[in-house]
Amino acid sequence: MKRLDPRTKAGLGAAMALCSAWPSVASAGCGWLDVNGDDVQVAKVAAGKPRVYFVIDRIFKAQCPAAGPICQGKTYLVPGDVVVTGKREGAFVCAGFVNTRGSTTIGWFPAAALAPLPASEREPSDWVGHWSAPEQDIAIKAAAGGMLHVSGDATWGMGDKWRRENGAVHIGQVKGTVRPAGGVVAFTEGDDKTLPYNAGDEDACSIRMVRRGPYLLARDNNKCGGLNVSFTGFYRRK
Numbered sequence: 001m002k003r004l005d006p007r008t009k010a011g012l013g014a015a016m017a018l019c020s021a022w023p024s025v026a027s028a029g030c031g032w033l034d035v036n037g038d039d040v041q042v043a044k045v046a047a048g049k050p051r052v053y054f055v056i057d058r059i060f061k062a063q064c065p066a067a068g069p070i071c072q073g074k075t076y077l078v079p080g081d082v083v084v085t086g087k088r089e090g091a092f093v094c095a096g097f098v099n100t101r102g103s104t105t106i107g108w109f110p111a112a113a114l115a116p117l118p119a120s121e122r123e124p125s126d127w128v129g130h131w132s133a134p135e136q137d138i139a140i141k142a143a144a145g146g147m148l149h150v151s152g153d154a155t156w157g158m159g160d161k162w163r164r165e166n167g168a169v170h171i172g173q174v175k176g177t178v179r180p181a182g183g184v185v186a187f188t189e190g191d192d193k194t195l196p197y198n199a200g201d202e203d204a205c206s207i208r209m210v211r212r213g214p215y216l217l218a219r220d221n222n223k224c225g226g227l228n229v230s231f232t233g234f235y236r237r238k
Contacts, residue, residue, distance in 0.1 A: 030057070030086060030087060030094030030095075030106060030107060030108060040084055040085070040086060040210055040212055040217060041084065041085045041086075041116060041117075041119060041212070042082060042083070042084050042085070042116075042117045042118075042119055042212040042213035042215075043082070043083055043084075043085050043095070043114035043115060043116050043117055044080060044081070044082050044083075044114065044115050044117055045077045045078060045079050045080060045081045045082075045083070045113055045114060045115075046079060046113055046114060046115040047079045048079065048113065049079075049113070050078060050079070051076040051077070051078060052076060052077050052078075052109070052110060052113045053072045053073050053074075053075065053076045054073040054074075054075045054076065054077075054095075054105065054107040054108060054109055055067075055071050055072065055073055055092055055107065055108040055109065055110070056071045056072070056073050056107075056108075057107070057108060064108075065089060065090070065092045065108040067091065067110075073107060075105050075107070077097060077109075081097060082097075082117070082213045082214055083095040083096055083097045083109065083114070083213075084096045084212045084213065084215055084217065084234075085109075085114065088111060089108065091110060091111055091112065092108040092109060092110060092111060093108070093109055093111040093114065094106070094107070094108060094109075095107065095108075095109035095114070096215075096234055098133075098214075098215060098234055098235075098236045100236070102132060102133055102134055102236060104133070104134075104234050106234070117213060119183065119212055122180070122183050124142060124146050124147075124148055124179075124180055125142065126211055127140045127148055127180060127185060127211060127216075128140050128141060128142050128148070129237040129238070130237065130238045131216045131235035131236065131237055131238070132235060132236065132237075132238050133233040133234060133235045133236070134159075134233075135154060135155045135156065135158050135159070136152070136153075136154045136231055136233050136235065137152060137153050137154070138150065138151070138152040138174075138209075138216065138218065138231065138235060139151050139152065140185075143177055145179075146179055146180075147177050147178065147179050148177065148178055148179070148180060148185060149176075149177045150174065150175065150176050150177070150178065150185065150187075150207075151173075151174070151175045152173065152174040152175070152231055153171070153172070153173055154171070154172045154173075154174075154224070154225055154229050154230065154231050155169050155170065155171050155172070155229065156169065156170040156171075156172075156225075156226065156227070156228040156229045156230075157169040157170055157228075170225065170226030170227050170228060170229045171225055171226055171229060172205075172224045172225015172226060172229035172230070172231070173224070173225065174189065174205055174207055174220070174224050174231055175189065176188075176189060176194035176207075177194050178194055183210060183211065184208065184209070184210055185208070185209045185210075186206075186207065186208040186209065187206070187207065188200035188204050188205065188206040189204050189205045189206075189224075190204070203223055204223065205220065205221070205223050205224035205225075206220060206221045206223070206224075207219070207220040207221075207224065207231055208220075214236060214237065215234060215235065215236060216234075216235040216236075216237070217233075217234055217235070218231050218232060218233055218235065219231075219232045220232050
């Protein structure tokens with residue numbers, strides 16, 4: 001079977017994808033990397049083997065995740081690739097990778113193959129840029145006094161020809177001006193101003209973001225647009 005390179009292909013494809021915010025999922029057990037500040041780390045695939053493969057989760061094979069060919073996935077990374085990491089299970093850590101085209105792979109990965117990197121993105125300038133994920137865009141610009149202006153657009157159904165032709169694509173927007181705090185950008189949209197993350201009406205759009213390595217991770221409250229529209233995702237700077 002042909003191996004899939006996540007740097008040029010879109011993960012494991014629809015057959016193994018879950019109904020989550022992530023475009024493709026290598027492992028059901030870690031299909032989500034939580035956006036909780038220091039809970040998300042960044043690491044680099046260390047020198048050694050020319051390819052290191054993601055590992056299958058137990059939802060697909062009861063004996064996995066485990067070492068050996070029976071649990072070896074189809075996607076791999078190479079030395080120097082940078083991932084974000086979350087929870088750990090035995091010898092494996094939940095890792096996420098986005099290639100330069102925006103294709104995402106998240107799954108169990110051998111922890112011994114990763115070298116931790118410092119989470120050094122703490123300055124306002126570290127956030128500035130145009131961040132993109134499938135059907136999601138977030139632009140962050142510097143504002144006066146160390147503030148950041150955040151604006152984003154997201155859609156659901158844009159990849160469906162019928163929805164595009166029949167005006168059935170759902171849209172959403174997010175906008176706010178906020179100061180980063182503790183390596184996190186988080187806010188709630190108010191009627192005429194940006195509110196703290198835990199403030200505002202229960203139906204207001206709230207979003208929380210962290211920066212790790214080359215990535216921006218975001219999670220919203222599913223109230224930032226039409227049905228199924230979300231800014232929750234794993235972004236890379238354009």
